Amino acid sequence: NFHDGEEQVVDSELMDPPDLKLNSELAIVDRMAKKEIRRLEAEVGKWSIVVEQVTGQPSPDFDNQTLAVLRGRLVRYLMRSREITVGRAAQEHTVDVDLTLEGPASKVSRKQAVIKLTNSGEFYLANEGSRPVMVNGKAIITGEMARLANNTVVEFCNLRFVFLINLELIEAIRTEAAKNQFVAKQ
Numbered sequence: 001n002f003h004d005g006e007e008q009v010v011d012s013e014l015m016d017p018p019d020l021k022l023n024s025e026l027a028i029v030d031r032m033a034k035k036e037i038r039r040l041e042a043e044v045g046k047w048s049i050v051v052e053q054v055t056g057q058p059s060p061d062f063d064n065q066t067l068a069v070l071r072g073r074l075v076r077y078l079m080r081s082r083e084i085t086v087g088r089a090a091q092e093h094t095v096d097v098d099l100t101l102e103g104p105a106s107k108v109s110r111k112q113a114v115i116k117l118t119n120s121g122e123f124y125l126a127n128e129g130s131r132p133v134m135v136n137g138k139a140i141i142t143g144e145m146a147r148l149a150n151n152t153v154v155e156f157c158n159l160r161f162v163f164l165i166n167l168e169l170i171e172a173i174r175t176e177a178a179k180n181q182f183v184a185k186q
Helices: 002-008 020-046 166-184
Strands: 046-053 068-071 075-079 084-087 113-117 125-126 133-135 139-141 143-147 152-156 159-165
Touching: 068 113, 125 133, 133 143, 139 143
Parallel strands: none
Antiparallel strands: 046 075, 068 075, 068 159, 084 113, 113 125, 125 143, 133 139, 133 152, 152 159
């Protein structure tokens, strides 16, 4: 009967021989996909971008890790480290804040500016690009620095942002730093 004949057939004899070329190509594609996933995962940790238009719901500006926010018309960049680079990302050049996501940024330098939080709790923008950066209407030329206060308007080649500071978190950092200095002096 059919069942007895089915048991006598060896499955390995029915399989096609392995296609080595196909297997090689699949392995290459798999490696490339895994490499791209690792690259994207690494970039996610460097900068967090919240696009309000996608959800239609504005999210709160700050959480307990966000030191400041650079808010544009379309995109909000959350500053979660003491220093971030601002500019135009290219294939072999990454920045923390990629201005091309906000709008046309062909005139923006790859590394236009650096925003730093000092130990005293103040934010400074250093222009490292070839074009001036406008801070509250004042031109900051290459090599110059400007202090960024809460609600400062910062403009990179006609891309306008508002710099918002998480005042509660900065005050907590200042208080903690003052405690550490007091303990060290005793």
